Amino acid sequence: MPSKEYYRKLKKEAHDLYVREGMTCKEISTRINVSERSVSSWINENDALWKKERQASVISSQKQGDNLKQIINILADQKLELLRMIDEAIAEGDSDKVLELRKQAATLDNSVAQWGNQLKEVDKKNRITLAIYIDVMSRIFDAMKVYNADLYFKTLDFQENHLYEAAKMLG
Template sequence: MDQGKTAKDSAKLVKVTEKTFGNWIEKYGWKKLRDAKENSRDQRIDNIKNVIDGITEDRQATRTRLNELKADLKTYLNTKDDDAVEITREMITEARKEIVGYDDAISKWNKTLENFDKERTVSLSNYLYVMDEVFKDMQMVDTDLYLKTLDFQEQHITKASLKLG
């Protein structure tokens, strides 16, 4: 699941038949686990960031092309090549429109990323409430374990408080 290998490759790796490996996939729910992992919060955030990076690279390439077109336009204006001037101005207009489109797409993906993060972030008060319930239950079920974990509890709550603010 973690290495992106096919079932066929994995079966060969562990020296079993594809059928046996396929049975294991079904029996142990590995496909569901893989799908859940691929759709995990962190993975989705990484995917969105990769999309934004790709759009940014395309925007930069278009910006470079725009700068080259502007230099070409100056040359054509100096040589009084009216046809080349007209065509180059049209190409500059199109490049500017592309850049605006990239900026719009980046803005929308950033908003998606921001909203996704808001939807998936637990408030500090909710987190503290849940952890308090867990620790209370631990105390009722196994007082010795509860007492042994007091330092951990304090460290964990401090860490969570700093992270969730």
């Protein structure tokens, strides 16, 4: 009979597939070979916490930033195509077409600038400060010390290195 630890790991894997990968209950059930009923039960326990985490993940700042970057990339591709078309119109000597394409390019430039400004705002608004990060990690490490002192002391090097890397990243 599988151990309690084995089921804990299955549940953790199901959690990650549901929250981070956006998989359905049926897909998770098939992937980890657990009944759909079990997966559904896990999803809905603790006041449907997994659903709340999944929803928060979908609208996370990183996702917002990624979506904005994707929009900017699409607009940049459109701009490159317009520039190619302008070069063709110049080569053909079609000054009316050149003028119209340049107007479209200018409109596109304004759109890219607006999306870029929105991306900066999202990044600024959702940036975690180093002080907040250190506070949260200190709480986690303190909770670990209470939960399992041996584990806490075994991870002191990790804690120090992790906070050093976070300080470099969040400055």
